[in-house]
Amino acid sequence: MPNGAQYSQTRGANTEKKTGPGINPMHIHPRPKRSDWAWYVLLLVIFVLFYEWVIDNPRWKWDIVAHYFFAPRVLAGLKSTLILTVLASALGLCIGVVIAACRMASNPVLRGLAYVYIWIIRAIPTLAMLLFLFFLSALIPRIYLPLPFGDANVFDIDTNQIISRFSAAVVGLALYVGGHSAEIFRSGLASVEKGQREACKAMGMSDLRMMWHVIVPQAIRIIIPPLANELITMFKNTSLVSVIGYVELLTTVQLIYSNNFETIPLLTVACLWYLILTSVAMCGQSLLERRFRRGV
Amino acid sequence: MNNFPGAPQASAQPLLQLTAVNKQFGDFTALHAVDFSVEKGDVVAIIGPSGSGKSTLLRCINMLELIDAGAIHFKGEELGSETRGGRRIRAANKTLDRQRRYFGMVFQGFHLFPHYSVLDNVLAGPLIVGRAARKDVIERGIYLLNRVGLADKINHYPSQLSGGQKQRVAIARALAMEPEIMLFDEPTSALDPELVNEVLEVMRELATAGTTMIVVTHEMEFARKVSNRVVLMDGGRIVDQGSPSELFEGSGSARCKRFIDSASRP
Ligand SMILES: Nc1ncnc2c1ncn2[C@@H]1O[C@H](COP(=O)(O)OP(=O)(O)OP(=O)(O)O)[C@@H](O)[C@H]1O
Ligand SMILES: [Mg+2]
Numbered sequence: 001m002p003n004g005a006q007y008s009q010t011r012g013a014n015t016e017k018k019t020g021p022g023i024n025p026m027h028i029h030p031r032p033k034r035s036d037w038a039w040y041v042l043l044l045v046i047f048v049l050f051y052e053w054v055i056d057n058p059r060w061k062w063d064i065v066a067h068y069f070f071a072p073r074v075l076a077g078l079k080s081t082l083i084l085t086v087l088a089s090a091l092g093l094c095i096g097v098v099i100a101a102c103r104m105a106s107n108p109v110l111r112g113l114a115y116v117y118i119w120i121i122r123a124i125p126t127l128a129m130l131l132f133l134f135f136l137s138a139l140i141p142r143i144y145l146p147l148p149f150g151d152a153n154v155f156d157i158d159t160n161q162i163i164s165r166f167s168a169a170v171v172g173l174a175l176y177v178g179g180h181s182a183e184i185f186r187s188g189l190a191s192v193e194k195g196q197r198e199a200c201k202a203m204g205m206s207d208l209r210m211m212w213h214v215i216v217p218q219a220i221r222i223i224i225p226p227l228a229n230e231l232i233t234m235f236k237n238t239s240l241v242s243v244i245g246y247v248e249l250l251t252t253v254q255l256i257y258s259n260n261f262e263t264i265p266l267l268t269v270a271c272l273w274y275l276i277l278t279s280v281a282m283c284g285q286s287l288l289e290r291r292f293r294r295g296v
Numbered sequence: 297m298n299n300f301p302g303a304p305q306a307s308a309q310p311l312l313q314l315t316a317v318n319k320q321f322g323d324f325t326a327l328h329a330v331d332f333s334v335e336k337g338d339v340v341a342i343i344g345p346s347g348s349g350k351s352t353l354l355r356c357i358n359m360l361e362l363i364d365a366g367a368i369h370f371k372g373e374e375l376g377s378e379t380r381g382g383r384r385i386r387a388a389n390k391t392l393d394r395q396r397r398y399f400g401m402v403f404q405g406f407h408l409f410p411h412y413s414v415l416d417n418v419l420a421g422p423l424i425v426g427r428a429a430r431k432d433v434i435e436r437g438i439y440l441l442n443r444v445g446l447a448d449k450i451n452h453y454p455s456q457l458s459g460g461q462k463q464r465v466a467i468a469r470a471l472a473m474e475p476e477i478m479l480f481d482e483p484t485s486a487l488d489p490e491l492v493n494e495v496l497e498v499m500r501e502l503a504t505a506g507t508t509m510i511v512v513t514h515e516m517e518f519a520r521k522v523s524n525r526v527v528l529m530d531g532g533r534i535v536d537q538g539s540p541s542e543l544f545e546g547s548g549s550a551r552c553k554r555f556i557d558s559a560s561r562p
Contacts, residue, residue, distance in 0.1 A: 195407035198360055203421045203473050204397035207389065213424050217411050294411055294453070 064265040068256070069272070077252025078273055084248060085235045087170045092177025092234070099182035104189070114182070121179025127240050130172040134244040136163050169241040173234055180230050188223035189215055220292045228285040232278055249273060309372050311336045311508060312357070312477060317366035319349075319356055319532075326352045328532045329366065334477065334510060339503045341519035341540075342512045344529035345555065350512040353529065354479050357510070358399040359392050370398050370476075397425070400470030404482040406462040408454040414441065414465050415450045421473040433472075440468040444498050460491030464498055471502075478502065480511040496522075516559055520544050528552050 054060060068074055102114035121129075132139075137159035144156035192215050200210040239250035247255070253266040310333040319327040326349050334340055342350045355361045357368060359376045368375040375395050378387050387395070408417050415437050416423075422433040441447050444464035454462055463483055470478060480499065484492040496518055503509060503522050513519060519526050519540060526543045528536040528551075536543065536552045543552055 193407075195403060195405050196409065199401075199403065199407035199409070201360060201393075202358055202396060202399070202401035202403075203425055203470070204393045204395075205421075205425050206393050209424050213420070214409055214411075292411075 059264075060268065061262065061265045064262050065268050065272075068253075068266060068269045073252055073256065074249070074269060074273075077247060077249040080246070080252075081235075081238050081248040081250075082277075084166075084169055084173065084238045084241065084246075085231075088173035088177060088234060088238075089231055091170060091174035093181055095174060095178025096181030096185055099178055100185035100189070103182060103186050118179050118182055121175060126172065126176050126237055127243055129175060130168060130241060130244050133168040133172045134163065134165070136168075165241075165244055165246040168244055169238075169246045172241070173237065176237070177230065177234050181227060184223055184226045184230065185219075188219040191222045192218045217292065221289065224285060224288050224292070228281065232281055235277065235281070236274060309369070310334060311338075311371060313369045314357070315367045315369070317353075317356060317368065318364050319352055319361060320364045326532050327356065327363075330532075330534055332527070332534060334508065336508055337506050338508055338510075338525060339523045340510045340525045340527060341523035342510065342527045342529060343514070343516070343519055343555065343559065344535075348529040349532040350529050351481050352532075354401075354481050354510060354512055357477075358396050358401055358479060360401075362386065370395070397473055398476045399479050400473055400475035400477075401479045402463070402466050402470055402481065402483045404485050406454075406459075406466045406486070408462055408465055408469070410454050412453075413450065414446065414452050414454070414457070417454065417465055418468045418472050420469060425473065437468075437472060440471050441465070443471075443501075444468045445494070458491060459487045460494045463487065463495045467495075467498055467502075477508045477510065480509065480513070482512050482514065484513070484515060514559060516544075516556060528555060530555075 055062070099114045099117055102110040103118070105111055105114075124132075141159055142156060143159055143162070145154040146152075147154060189211075196214055196218065197210060200214050205214075238248050241248060242251040242254070250270050253270045257263045257266040312334040314330055314332040316329040316331060317327055318325065318329060330349075330353060332353070342353065344350055352361060356363050362376055367377070373395070375398075376387055376392060377384050378391075379385075409420060412420060415434075418437040418440055419430070419433055422428040422436070423430060426433075438447060438450065441450060444467055446461060446464055446468070449457065449461065449465075454465070457465065467478075467483075483499070484495050487495065492515070496515065499509070499511070499518070500522050511518070511523065521540075523540055525537060526540050527534055528543065530551065536549050544556060
């Protein structure tokens, strides 16, 4: 009974202002709804069935789930997933900021390039992007930038030296995050009312300070929910990198169950970890949202 | 404060001078060769029908809109453009930002920063633009809020204020940058009738204190009683101007009388 607790807390202090069940006989209670009990019954049914079908189901083999949950191989796969997620997010968000800035630039070359980037990233499946990157050395053996005169190069690198399973995975996912987050940033910044910019300009604020102090803090509220969504999607998309042979959490459990045929318990292990980490991300999201809700 | 100390007759120049200012929006000409000048201490009321270019004129002065031809001089300094190799080009963004600080602007829609408290809104200019230390400007912020009668709302957020209170915060915010000219674009038009007077009262006090002001307004009472010059605009041109008594009490043009009659009707 959270309501009762709340009222009793305030009982000592200025009681004449507060009203509540135990205090004021004139208190108006919420109207009882006849349909409410049906939903509580439904909840009970859900609990019972969940227990019957999942928890108390010997075929789910919870002892094996428990055995593998902290198994070193699984934890190593989890670590790979986390490293991949963190690096690809960080790099991807940087790309996204740059692309969004180019999209809003006054220079048509920058705008055009950013538009083409977003167009391609949206169109190409992440899986194909990862494969292209991994096999880049077959397509472009050397990456170089020639000087305009003479035959020297500013740089000239053997593609094989920079493309590994790991770097291809990070870059592939980052390119994806970059394209999608750029659009999220752009629409978030555009959602801040035009008058805010005019108020800044009218007091002589530079564009950079206007962005940092006024526009971004207001846009962040709009940006956080879709961006969190995008990053959580990417977190699960890390499993795609198995196509180029990079071993992360989901690939690890697949490798394990292809040997011992305990498919469901091992998939359960992976999903429980995804569930836990997604919950952590969602907590972070609501903390951020609360932080930027000030004044609105 | 004169930015052209070497300018020959700097003292003879008006504070602000617009010469043959043209502003286009695509094919549409919003300002036709407008000439206009303001002396220190002037309180200019700009009146005229909707769409006549009043806001555009104000926004050209502080370069929220950039003019297409003509010139704007502030104390002899050319605003928003410069001459390079015999050609006039737009001034650099940095120059525009510096020159905008000569003016403070109050908008019809307030445009307070919703994520800042009332005090932080007022301090936004000194802190973010002026890069002052908070402890050095906080007293001035409180003084300004006192001046607009809102010292008790310092820690409120804009969403917790009435329209009239918001507009008074916006006035204090503009004053905090110590502008030489205050621009008001219909500061009371978005307010409920009973809140108009508290804002006009603040503006009247500013005028009495000698603040140079250009006010676009539909408040004929304000134009008549507070301003020392009234400018009537129509179709992107200044069609009449003079002292309030000239325009309101007889000697003004027929067009002017017609507008004032229609605007003063309840
Ligand atoms: N950004 C813009 N793009 C195109 N046309 C514009 C723009 N801003 C203003 N105009 C046009 O310029 C003309 C003058 O507009 P302005 O806002 O200056 O009028 P106003 O005198 O302030 O009218 P009101 O009393 O309704 O505010 C109008 O015809 C308007 O449609
Ligand atoms: Mg207007």
